Amino acid sequence: MSPTADSTEQPTEQPAPLLQASGISKRFAGLMALADVSIQVEAGETVAVIGPNGAGKSTLFNCLSGVLRADRGTVTFDGQRLESLSPTQRSRLGIARTFQRIELFGGMTVRDHLMVADRARSGRGGLWSDLFRSSKPTEEEHARCQAVLDLLGLDEVQDRSADSLSLGKGRLVELGRALMCEPKLLFLDEPSSGLDRNETEEMSLALETVQREHGTAVVLIEHDVPMVQRLATRIYVLDYGSLIASGNTQEVLQDEVVRAAYLGVAT
């Protein structure tokens, strides 16, 4: 379905990365939340951003997805500069995200969450068709929706109102909603927090499937080290708003500085 599906073969010459963020800085009043942070993400890969609480991970996501405006720095996505674009415009380019403090649409069913996201992506439906044609979902829309429901194991709860779900299911709905946008790049802010073992497993499996089938690049903020080891090939480590290490997952996790800054705090 997605054009970047062939991620198995690596071309020899290095193409431009999917996402290239350089020198991102963000200050909240007296607090330097991000200081000159640069990250890059290749198409189809999974990278993790880790760091202790308050390190600026969510702020980085907010700057990249457009919720916050960075004070300085450039962001290039798929050959396009993002700095002046709104979150809506960035989403249309193929960036989707989930939230650390879960953000669902109160009063809507799980299926509606997916359907709304699908309509927003496809641009189908509008006042005119609401009034004079049918706003009922088409066969294809049903199929796309069903595929995501099945993938995330949300089939049984599809008619439940989203605010009656457990946190774990809620996170899965958020992921499903993001997937309906058929993103090229997915930002996941602590997808496993509040999830039990089974649900974490389900989430990891789903992510692996998505990546295999659609070649979606994923950036995840995650405290769960096994999950990071399982999914991510590379890691960026943030502490007090600066990048203190980055590179291959195993190497970074062995790094003394990282262990001191992060793992010491986390355990």
Added chain:
Amino acid sequence: MVDLLEYAVRGIPTGCVFALLAVGLVLTYKTSGVFNLAFAAQAYTSAAVFYVLRKEQEWPLFWSAFIAIVIVGPALGLLLERVLFRHLRGAGSLAKMVTSLGLLIAIPEVVKLFFGSDAKSNPPPLWYVRRTDEWLWPQGSKFVFDAGQVTTILSTLVVVLGLTVLFRYTNLGLRMRAVVESSRLAELNGVNAERVSMASWMLSSMLAGLAGVLVAPLFASLNPIDLFTLLVAALAATVVGGLSSIPLTFIGAIGLGMLQAVLAGSLPTNSVLATGLRPGLPFLVLFALLIFRPGLRSNSEMADPLATVDPPLPVPVAVSRPRWMSISSRTVGVVATMFGLLVSWFVLDGFWLAIVISGVVLGVIMLSLTVVTGIGGMLSLAQASLAAIGAFTTAQVVTATGLPVLVAMLIGAAVAAACGALLAIPVVRLDGVYLALGTLAFALMFESILVPLSWVSGGSVPLAVPRPVIGPWDLADDRYFLLFAALCLTVIALAVIRVRQGTTGRFLQAIQSSPTAANSIGISGGRSRIIAFTLAAGIAGFGGGLLASFAGRANYQASFPYVVGLVWVALVISAGARSIQAAVFSGIMFFLLPATLNRVFSWPENYLEAHQQAPEWMQNLLGLVQPNWAVPVSFILFGIGAFTYAKHPEGIIEAQTNSSVTAVLLWTERRKAKVDATSSMDTPQVSA
């Protein structure tokens, strides 16, 4: 240059009145989160008390003023804080504003019940001092203030002095200032927010009372609407102060008064600008400030780490009901409508038929509120003005071109939709209370600048609008008109339902419940909201044309003043902003309740006339009831209805429906459980 200065100085007294109201607004907004539109009603109350004591009871000036301003003003503020707003601390600012809207409607009517609803003409002045040229500076000076103006300026100076002392040197004042400047931080630092908010309610209510008594003599008779118009003008000053700086608010208020006076003096008299711009200026300024002061736009990035402490607006949730239930309730609805139409057709006399028709037509306008407020999540206070645009356009088109009325009505709807879109583009960027204020400013600009123009309203004599003739049916017959109106209402209601359930409705629901998440999947808040606003404006415009056609004239004063629009909003919101039944119900209620109450309250009079021999106690008792209570009592009920919004944002009707649906579901479940239990006795099984 000297002339300009002279004019500017003349504006100072008006500026002082703005300042008194504006400072009160800022105080209560910052200490209790209530944007209290009802200060106008409180000012009216003090002015009415002063009127009664001074003019009717002929009390001495000092005591009348003392009771009206120093006793009644703060007491009313205290009462409102204790009884109402105290319990709304956790509610959203929009819910608080709707409550104050209810008070704005109800309080003046209560006052009228107490003091009689006859016009209180020539309100008595409050002054001790004489004209300036008799004591302060020589005769012939350019700067002459009459006694009332001198009193206004002196009182304001006293208030400024008092506030300065209060805020600088007293414990309570320091805490108040802390809360005003940063309420959340002050609260975190252990300031007792409740006592502070109580004190500021009393203080600001006293200022409102003072302002009311001071300005009353400027009008021919005492009227809550004039005071409210003044309050909205004062809002511009509060926005200058960014809703938090009291000194800036003062400066803004005085500046506004001066600017208005300069315009009045320097613009050529009789020009459109002079007649329109001068009264409209504060609203223009308010509108412009709201749009162009970026700090007030809450869509801007969240700089305050505690900003999310405010709970988000409750999103109305419909209890999902099983299919059989929605089908049966729909059937009941259709049958009831048919029955209503049959009764209207065969039973009702002309008077009641006209009431029902007006209600049905108003139902159309109410549906526009369903779209903009219920589905779109925007509290628009300008729907009456948009309806008026539809009515005026219909009238102008019919008069100028002789096109059929129906066509003219559709053109009216289109023009109203276009105006709505133009208004929406700047306004939808605002949030909650600010959006409401922006639309209110628009309504007042429309009323004071555009309505007087003859190319808009046709001048002082309202333009005629004929009834449509459709094929063989001449709708000059009220019964045919009723059918036609009901048909229009049905078609529009079905359209509204489709929008609510369709993509547009879902997008809007998403934006209301989580704007960030909606943006993250590519839903642009601005676009969807502009669409909703425009559609609502079109519906309102059509309803306006219909109303004008029924009444025979596009009469602004009779049908569309912005204050009437506020009552509509209060009504439809308390009945249920998202529900079709609620819109229709509130449209009909708006006309039916006063008419019914009038009959009820006339009954004792008629009874006594028929029974001259009734015992004396009965005569005395029944003689108390007066037919002219009908309108005040209805409006009091409408106003009180708005109080329920904070508790039931989905509306009374929707809440009722939901609770009965839940009850029925529970009942069926219990019965099923009983049946299951009895059947499982025969075949023992583990049930999930």
